[in-house]
C-alpha cells in the first residue's frame with residue numbers, strides 16, 4: 579500500500595484551518611490538522627515544501643516509522659511549526675489505519691474507558707456582572723465545567739480573552755483587522771487585587787458543583803503565582819492554568835510548595851521533553867498538550883502514558899483555532915485515556931464549519947460523545963473548502979503600563 583498524493587488547504591469560516599489530506603493507492607484517504615494559530619502558512623509550507631515530497635510513495639500503515647523519519651530525520655527538531663506538520667501527517671495516518679480496520683480510531687488505542695468525556699466551555703465578561711451572565715448561559719446549556727475570564731477594573735484595556743465592552747465577544751484567537759498586533763495593557767497588581775475576590779463571588783453564586791477553571795495565560799512571576807494559588811485554594815478550582823511562563827519547568831516548584839490548587843500547563847509544549855520533568859516531579863495535575871503542535875496521536879499518547887504514571891490527567895488544548903479534525907483526534911484519545919481529565923471545547927458547530935467538516939461527534943450537556951464511524955469520524959468537503967482562503971490576522975501583544983513587553 580502506498581501514499582499517492584497529499585494536499586494542504588488553508589482557510590475556513592472565520593479561521594485559517596490548515597487541513598492535510600493524504601491519498602492512497604487503495605482509495606482510502608486520511609485527514610490531519612496542522613493549524614498553528616496566527617502562523618498558519620508556516621506548517622502549511624513545512625508540509626508542502628519539506629515533508630510531502632518524502633511522504634509520497636511511503637506505506638501509510640507504517641505510522642510509527644514515518645513519525646520517526648520526520649522527527650529524527652530532521653536535524654533541527656521540535657518547535658511548533660515542525661511538530662504541527664508532523665502531527666497532521668500522524669493524525670491522517672491513524673485515520674487511514676482505522677478506516678482500513680473498519681473501526682473508530684479509539685478501538686485501536688484500546689477501546690472506550692468511559693461513555694462520554696467531560697468538556698469545559700469559555701465564559702468571559704468585560705466585568706464580573708457580564709462574566710456571571712456568560713457563566714449562567716453555559717450552565718443553562720448543561721455545562722458542568724466553565725473557564726472564567728474577567729476584565730479587571732482599572733485596567734486600561736481588556737484582559738486576556740475578555741471582551742472590550744459588556745456583552746461583547748473576546749477576539750482572543752485572531753484579530754483579522756491586520757497582521758500588526760494590537761496592544762493589551764497588563765497590570766499584575768490590579769489583577770491580583772481583583773481576581774481572587776471575583777472567583778470567590780463566582781463560587782458563592784454557582785455553588786460547589788460547578789467546575790471552575792481559570793487561565794492566567796503565563797502572566798505571573800513564580801512568587802506571585804504561588805501566592806495567588808494559595809489565596810484561591812479554599813475555592814476548590816478545578817484548575818489554575820498557565821500561572822507562569824511555560825518555558826520554566828522549575829517555576830512550578832514554588833507554586834507546589836505553597837498550594838494544593840490543581841495546576842494545568844502545556845498548551846504551548848511541542849514534545850515530551852517540554853514536560854517530562856514537570857510530570858515526573860508531579861508538579862502539575864493536568865497536561866494541556868494538543869495533538870496538533872505536539873506531534874500527533876503517536877507522540878501525545880506517549881505523553882499521556884507518562885502522565886498516567888504520575889497522577890497527571892489530560893486536559894488537551896481545544897481553543898477555537900483547532901479544526902474539527904484535531905478535536906476528533908483528541909476525542910478518540912479522551913474516550914480511551916485511563917487518565918483522562920477534561921477537554922477544552924468551544925462550539926465549533928456553526929453551519930459553515932459543519933459543512934466543511936461533516937461529522938457525527940457531538941457535545942450534549944457538557945459531555946462529548948464520539949461517533950462510531952471508521953477512522954477519525956470527520957470528513958472534509960473540498961467544494962466547501964474552495965470558498966475560503968488565508969486571511970492574515972494576529973494576537974494582541976501585551977505591555978505593562980510603562981511600555982515593557984509582557985507575556986501574551
Ligand code: KDG
Pocket residue numbers: 615750751793795845895896897899922
Ligand atoms: O492562540 C492562542 C490560544 O490558543 C490561547 O490563547 C488559548 O490559552 C488558551 C486556551 O486555554 O485555550
Ligand code: MG
Pocket residue numbers: 793795819820845
Ligand atoms: Mg490557555
